[in-house]
Amino acid sequence: MPESLLIFVAQGVLKKVALLAAQEFMLAWGFKAELTRLSHSLSVIQDFLCGAVDHQPEDRGMAVEDWVKKLKDLAHEADEVLDEINYEVLRRKVELQNQMKKKVLNFLSASNPILFRLKMTQKIKNINASLVDLKSEATFIGLVSKKHIDAIPQGSRLDRETDSFFEKDEKIIGRGEHVSTIIESLINPNNHENLSVMAIVGMPGIGKTTLAKSIFNQPGISSYFDKRMWVSVSNTFEVNSILSQILELLDSTKAGITSREALLQNLREKLTGKRHFLVLDDVWNEDPQKWSVLKNCLSKLDFAPGSTIVVTTRSAKVASIAETLPRCNLQKLTEDECWTILKNRAFLDGSAPISVDLERLGREIARKCAGVPLVAKVSGSMLRSKHSKAEWLSIKESRIWDLQEEEDRIMSVLKLSFDNLKSTSLKQCFAYCSIFVKDLEIERDNLIQLWMAEGLLHPSPDNIDAEMEDVGNDHFNTLLESSLFQDATRDDYGLITKCKMHDLVHNLAEEVFKSECLIRDFNEIDSEHTIRHVAKIPTSSVERLPEGSISRFRSLFLNDKVRNSLYERLRDLRILNLYEANIQELPSSIGKLKHLRYLDVSKTRIKALPTSIGMLYNLQTLRARHCALKEFPKEVQNLINLRHLYFSGYNEIPVGMGRLTRLQTVSCFTVGKKKGHRCEELASLNELKGQLIIYSLEHVRDREEAEKAKLKEKKNLRKLRFVWTESRQMNNSHEDVLEGLQPHPNLESLEIDCFRGDNFPSWMMTRSLQLNNLKNIRLRNCNRCEEVPILGHLSNLKHLVITNLRNLKCLGIEFYGNYYVSDAAAASMEPIILFPALKTLSIGNCYQLSEWMEAWMMPSGKVVVFPCLEELSVTYCRKLINAPSHFPSLKKLMISYVDDDRPVASISGNLTTLTSLFLNDIPGLTTLPGRMWKNNKNLTSLYIVGCANLTCIAPNVIGCCASLRVVYVSGCEKLRHLPDGLDTLPLEELKLLKCPNLEFIPINHGLTSLRTLEVKNCNGLSRLPSGLQYCTSVQELSIGSCSSLPSLPFEEVMPSLRELKVVQCEELSSLPALECFRAIRHLTIIKCPKLASISRSIREYAATSTDANLLPQGIPEIFTSLEELFIRDCISLQSIPTLQGLTSLRQLEISNCGNVECLPAGLHCLIGSITT
Incomplete structure (x- = not known):
């Protein structure tokens, strides 16, 4: 296999030879003859190499292998020589651009061009001589020459923009029964364990991960569990690493936390009391102690009953250590x-x-x-x-x-x-x-x-x-x-x-690459092979290698400190990856890495790059994301081979970027006033691809200057974002500037921020200048515009955001492009479709918007509008009084901070496909449209917030909304009743907050699926529903600031209740008996002055009451599993009973209890295990 790879090495050198031989300077310096000989010699050797692959002499295996190694080293040597010559070509080109040299014939070396020519000529002659020897040796060991053409696969090319179909929606074959059985086990309502573990076991390649993914993505799993998390574990089973990955999945801003206590604290905030599904993929650990540590950590997070871990593993031993549920043994397919x-x-x-x-x-x-x-x-x-x-x-x-x-x-x-x-x-x-x-x-x-x-x-x-x-x-x-x-x-x-x-x-x-690549284990080095690629080896180990070994490195991946002396030894280096390395600077000696093509200093503490970086003329990729870099040195403009430049801040733009004509990727471009930072720098960057953000456009004077960017010629750009600095008001013409920034028709995404013109440019307002490839448009902070561009005709537009157009008064027929549609519709037999592909539409912060007109409709119904729209958001449009009513596919609707209720009625009146409705701060809303309840059978979540005049959600919901899972009502001050029939719905979460006039909650027979009930600041509520004791799946019950509530209606066991929180219920005089709360872990009671007795909890107890003067003497016997005890603000409390029996206690807090004269007895027995 290595022999076949060498064929490409030789071919690569041949291509370089051909390119270099074509250079005019070769004729002047006499390289062409030697390079021609080199090309011919490599062709001959290549034929022998192909013969070695296909017809190796039976008794000469070792001789052939030795011959191939020699050829490989010689090919690399030729590559280095040719690259060094090419470097000199590039250096001279840069010097000419910098006007440092005037005469062509003195350009090959700044010191001694004749010496350089002689040196390179001799090196090529030596290589040619060695190739002659290799040819003779090939004949001697019996290799046969064979013509070979390296076939490049010419099958159907998968363009980057369309990509392969694979992995998109791949069906799982032969595992349907496993999927059903596992899901049935995972969502079993009788599973009251806080953390169960199921193992999927099977041989390599049998489909363990594929099965786990299929289960992970099942709708039943996503609806049953509050959170789903996937962690790839593999060989290294590090508890902190697993916890860190889980936390990062939940909150990407928490990346980098290493302390286990901090990890658990953050995870506890995210996960406590919720039901979770965690997949640990590809687990190899067979150490029971390590698994026990992980499980103990996860147990401390207080998952809700039914939480489950699925482990995929090759090892039955791993499964036996971890599992608590029946194992899934994957057998072979038929x-x-x-x-x-x-x-x-x-x-x-x-x-x-x-x-x-x-x-x-x-x-x-x-x-x-x-x-x-x-x-x-x-x-x-x-x-x-x-x-x-x-x-x-x-x-x-x-x-x-x-x-x-x-x-x-x-x-x-x-x-x-x-x-x-x-x-x-x-x-x-x-x-x-x-x-x-x-x-x-x-x-x-x-x-x-x-x-x-x-x-x-x-x-x-x-x-x-x-x-x-x-x-x-x-x-x-x-x-x-x-x-x-x-x-x-x-x-x-x-x-x-x-x-x-x-x-x-x-x-x-x-296995293929082992002869050239050293990864992680320094002891794996083989003296018989020349290592050229090193990854994740400690720098100290690398530095101990002999000079000859280091000088041959082509790739080096390091993430710890690097001594300056090492850089000078890396003479042949192509790739230097210092991602997350513990370094603060790069030495000037990095400029000596003539062959370097890739440099990554992302996530380091580097604040500045040395000026010598401008000597890396071969550099193709420079990555400097998320590091301390403030700016680039001006010498970066000398990197004429640079193709990809990544950085984070928009103030870091290199001066004279226009000279980097091969640039394809750049994070952004910030326009400045000084030469080298103006818009014209973009003119020559016609190779740009992907995304380009242009900041500080207020520095562009007029259309003429904007046109110098030549964006119309950049056919490979797919995403453009134009940004004016919001805080800077200058006297330039925004309209003229944006007119001059017209993009190429291939553009797929356009964003315009802080534009201060009155009108959008003609290339957006005129339908004849189509940008039909646009899939995404965002218009933000265009405060002076009174109308939006014509967009309805854009056949590929999928996402549209219009926000902070504060002068926009009307979304009229020009929004749809009806002026251009009416004649076509009249003449055509086919319907005209407006916004044919749009999936999401967001309109926000348009404070003057009062009218959103219907599309122009013909009597024959030939115009179809928004046929694919699934998500609509209208926010902070206070003056809006009407909206369209045709949204045939809408699933998610959010309307907030709109004064009038008519837009709600209009938009939702004809809907039949709604799954989620969010209404917030709509003063005119008194009730929800009746048709919305009856027509939307798939509605799963309803949020109503801050609708102060809402008096009725609906009279009843019997026979309606058979899929409703979540109801959240907050800040509806006039709401007195909830709909009848509420207990006929499959509700899982019911939260009622800040509804002071709510009188009762109509739950009579019990919501068997209800898991969370929260009632706060509902002072008119004199009783909780009697049917609550029949809600056997409730896990969290939180009652707060309900001043009229005398008791909790529990007489029967609440088998799933884990957390009960009662806060500031002044009339509450008693709590149910302990027998009702067999699964409880957290009991919090705060400011309930009439409460005569406090029952026990299992894991956590908190009491705060100014009237309490005595805690129960039986605390130690009752709370044997108590882990945390907080006694706060109990100013009348005189004594604390003995704590000697609290063997599980790990945290004790006694604060602001001024009448307590002495610490509790038995505290000395616990002092070593608790924090105070």
Whole structure:
């Protein structure tokens, strides 16, 4: 396998030779003759190399291997020499641009050009001589020359903008019964355990993760559990790491916390009292102690009953340590199931017609997959590019199927899939992925930039003008198609941005690359191989390597301190990744890394880059995200090969960016007043791709200056955002400037912020200048605009945001483009569709908006509006009095801070598809439209907040809203009654807050699905519903500031109640007996002065009452499991009973209890285990 990879090394050098030989300076300095000889010698050697791959002499294996190693080292040496010559070409080009030199014939070296020429010529001659020796040696050991053409796969190219179909909605085959059984077990209402564990066990490739993902994404799981979390564990089972990953999933701002106590505290705030579903994927840990530590930590988070962990593992021992629920042992699939997987992969959707011969062969191959889904998946992917019977027969008769060991057979199939990658370039790209740790999400763009820096990406002969990034995207998609990549992650536009590798696939990549790559374990170094790629090895270990070894490094990934002396030894380095490294600066010696193409200093403490960075003329990618960098040195403009520049702050723009003409990616561009920061710097950057944000447009004087950016010529830009600085009011013409910033029609996303013109530009207001590729439009803080652009005709528009257009008074027919539609509708037999693809629409902070007109409708009904709209938000449009009524697909509706109730009635009156309704601060709303209740059978959540004049939600809801799960009502001061029939709904959460005139809650027979009931600041409520004691699933009950409430209506057991909180209920005189609360863990009672007695809780007790003068003497006997005791603000309290029996107590607080004369007896016995 390494021999085949060397073919590409030689080809890469040949391509460089051809390019360099074409340079005019070669004629002047006499390089062409030697380079021509080098090219010819490499061609001859390449033929021998191909012969070594296909026809290796049987008794000369070691000799051939030794010959290949020599060739590999010599090819790298030639690569270094040619790259050094190329560096001098680039250096001279930069010097000419800087007007440092005037004469062409003195350009190869600033010190001694003649000496440089002689030195390079001699190096090339030495390489040629060595190649002659290698040719003779090849003949001596019996290698046969063979012409070879490196075939670049030319199958259907998957464009980056459309991506592969794989991993999008992949159906799970043969596991339906497992899915049903597991889900039934997970959502079992009789499971009162606070934390259950189920293990999915099976051999590698059997589909454990696929099954877990299918369960994770089931609607029943997402609706039953409050939170779902997924953590990839793999070989390293570190409790803090697992806790940290869970916390980061819940709150990305909490990343970086390392203290276990801090992690648990933050997790407790997020998770306590809720039901959670956690998947720990690919667990290898067989140490019971480590699992016990993790489970104890999770138990402290006080999950609600029914919370479950699913563990996927290869090891039955792991399962036996962790599980509390019946195990799921995954068996092999049937032959038919393997055939289904294989067919779906080989023929995309599996529905294409298949010849009898191919189906027969396919079924025989499926039989050989031995019931392993991964093998079937990879085999099908491999067959997709093969269309003949002979090709399928070749796969079927391969000797790989004869292996006996299961894992060996899987690895052999993966190896066969690797062998079927039709270019050595693609194979080497796959092998390079072993440099990443297992289970890492690999960022697509970053991976392609690494491939590019290594020189692995070259266009195919039939598409010689293809960019390296395009070749890399093709390679990425091919590896995804081949199932060598999996678990694809997509962005909001459906583009794949990340992926993973299966552990076995990663093992294969490591095996392929092991002769050149050293990962993590310094002891794995093999003296017989030349290590060229090093990742995650301690810097101290790297520094101890011999000079000759370090000088050959091409990739170096470090994340700890780096001594300056190390940089000077890395003479051949292409990639330097210092992501999260513990460094504060880069030394000036980094400028000596002539071959460097990739540099990442993200998440470091670097504040400035050395000026010598401007000497890295080969640099293609510079990443400096989320670091302390304030600005770039002006020498960055010398990086004429730079293609991708990443940084975080918009004030960091390099001066003279216009010279970076090869730039494709840049985080943003900030317009300045000084030369080198003006709009014209963008003129020559026509290679820009993806997204561009242009800040500080107030510094652009007029349309003429704006047009110098030449945005119309940037056909590869997909997202544009224009930003004026809001706090700066200048005398430039915003309208003229925006007119001059017209983008290319290929644009897909447009955002305009803080525009101060009265009108949007003609290229937005005139339908004839179509931007039909637009999928996303955001108009923000355009305060002077009185009308919005014509948008209804945009056939691809999916997301539209209009916010802070404070002068907008009317969304009229121009919004839809009716002026242009009416004639077409009259003449056409087909309906005219306006906003045909729009899915989300948000209108906010338009304080003058009073009218949102219906689209112009013809009597024949030929105009259809918003056919796909699913989410509508209207906020802070106080003056709005009407709105359209045609939203045939609307699912989520949010209306807030609108004074009149007519928009609510109009929008919701005809809806039939609503699932979520949020109404907030609508003073004119007195009741909800009756039709909305009856027509929306799928409504699951209702939120009504701050509607002060609401008197009735609905008379009754019997027979309505059969899917309603959540009702939240707050700040409705005039609301007296809730709808009759409330207890006929499948409610899980009912919260009633700040409704002072609410008199009763109509729950008579019990809501069996209710889990959370919260009633606060409802002073008119004199009793809780009698049916509450029959709500057997209630886990949290919180009653606060209900001054008229005398008691809690519990006579029967509340088997699920875990948390009872009663706060500031002045009339409350008693609590139910302990027997009603068998599952309770938290009991909090604050400011209930008439409460005569306090029952026990199991885990936590808090009392605050100014009238309490004596705590129960039986606290130690009652609270044997008590962990936290807080006694606050009990100014009449005179004594505290003995605490000696509180063996579980770990936190005690006694504060503001001025009449307590002495500490409780028995405290000395507990002092070592509690904090006070």
